[in-house]
Amino acid sequence: MSDPKVVGFVCDWSVDLTSLLDGMRLRELPTVRVIRVPCSGFVRPSWLEDALTRGADGVFVLGCPYGDCLNREGNYLMRDRVDQLQRRLQRRRVDPARMAMLAHGLHDREAFLAEVRAFLDRLRALAAPPSKAAAPVPPAAPAPAAAAEGEPR
């Protein structure tokens, strides 16, 4: 089985990924794709859910270390939103291990890579993701089943 596909929303003020990125991918872990955001608190939980239904095996948000968010509270707010999303999706049989909140500072590259590797390992151990389990069509097509309940689009 190939490496799990992971989408990460990375705060531009947090860890320094300058030499680790090749366009959107992490050079060392090419199945991890990074989207830069102005603050970890900018991320809407529905985007995380969207990434999962559109074919990602896992999704994470990376913010500054707790206590040092440039915008003071963004990482705490995002942590709470990710917790809430994990519980909401668990009721729909999506494993909460597919979502993660990370917190690393400018110099914490190694710790960040180690945590992402651990995240990938946890994903490998899980069953097939919701988008692949819901429909027999190729994973790139957005699966309506997981998105049917109540969530705006």
Added chain:
Amino acid sequence: MSVTSPEPRTGYGRLMTGVLRGTLKLDVLVNRIYPSDFNPLYYTGGLANLFLFVLVLSGIFLFFYYEASLGGAFASVQYLTERVPYGGIVRGIHRYAADGFIIAVLLHLLRNWFTDRYLFSRDNPWISGMFLLVFGGVIGFTGYQLVWDDRAQALTAMFLAMLRVLPGGEPLARVFVGGAGISDGTLVRILFLHIGPASALYVLLWWHYTRLRHPKIWPPAVWVLFCVGVVFLLAGVIPALSGRPAAPAAQPTAFPLDVFFLWPFWLMNWLGAPGVVVLLGLLTVAGFAIPYLGRRERPQEMDVRHAGVAQVIDGNCTGCELCYFDCPYNAIVMVPSPAPGLSRAAANRTLLAVVVESRCVECGICIGACPFEALELPKFLERDVKTRVLEAVRA
């Protein structure tokens, strides 16, 4: 990807980026000893507030014993130091907490400068913070005058020389002294110039906090204990003492220097009064100008971090207040919804969110909070995010 890329093109930008990296490296080192919720570098403002609190309490005690007159000032301070139980300790606490205050404020200033925490509408707390620093410096100086020993006398003479350099300086000096020569009235004025601005510090602090949600006013317990402890220890081991009583005939040429408050007077040895006045003026102007002239990155280099002030999409807003509660800068206010509204959401709401653009720092936290897509950053829209997600998943 981050705050240090792309490589800044100006020498100043490269210098400040290096300083930013160094400042955050210090965090890494401190976090090895202290868990991050105890890291004092995350609470520099709170530390300053702690020292201010200690100053106010010890100051009230000192005020009860102080006599503002030429004859009584020195004697009352001596009485307090030598005859009142723990009086000398409280005096020492007042002096060392003042130094601690200045150190904490400078740490706070440097950290917020070097980590870009003055951008966009955060220039407002920077300005109030500069006022706090300047007021603090003046209050400390008047404190040294109140003791009315030979050092205070020398300082007063030097201060009057500095005043006279300014345009309108002679009348100013006369107002300060309260007449032609130093008298009891002078000390009353100095006492006012000590306590009045100290009270004004709390008004300035209100201004400093008003644009922040949940300001970190109090440091963690470890640091409260440690800082109060250090201040007591210093007060006991190196007592704060007066010099010789001030006398009109005395011409003191040297005195012990508290570098944090009295450094301008030390520099007068080389620069003279006009030089020091000009230097103080330049430093003050430079300090106030940092948010406007001291930017590390040009706007184009900031990319997603400069995506425009948040905009409310009126048609989608339901007045749920989630963005209002999440904004760390109190930049969103809820107003009564203007009737009747063009959409279902507008027709059914009682409140409408409005972004106060002068307070928005373009962080986007409100976008993350809103379940109804009623907020957007103009240069990084929902659909831009969706495109990126598709790109990430398809690749």
Added chain:
Amino acid sequence: MRNAYSVGLVLLIGLSLLFAAGIVAGEATDRWFFGGALVGALLIAYSIIVLLLRKMGLIGPRKAER
């Protein structure tokens, strides 16, 4: 590592008791600067005790950050 912390904790608790006794002695003999300095030393010892307890896991993160 935990043993080192426990040793440090016991040491500091002992020192704190000593400092507290010293404060009382200073008060009794009117040596206020001595007493005051010991108040400071005691508070510093307390701050290190709190830090050690936190590193040993006996007390948790600040409420705001849980």
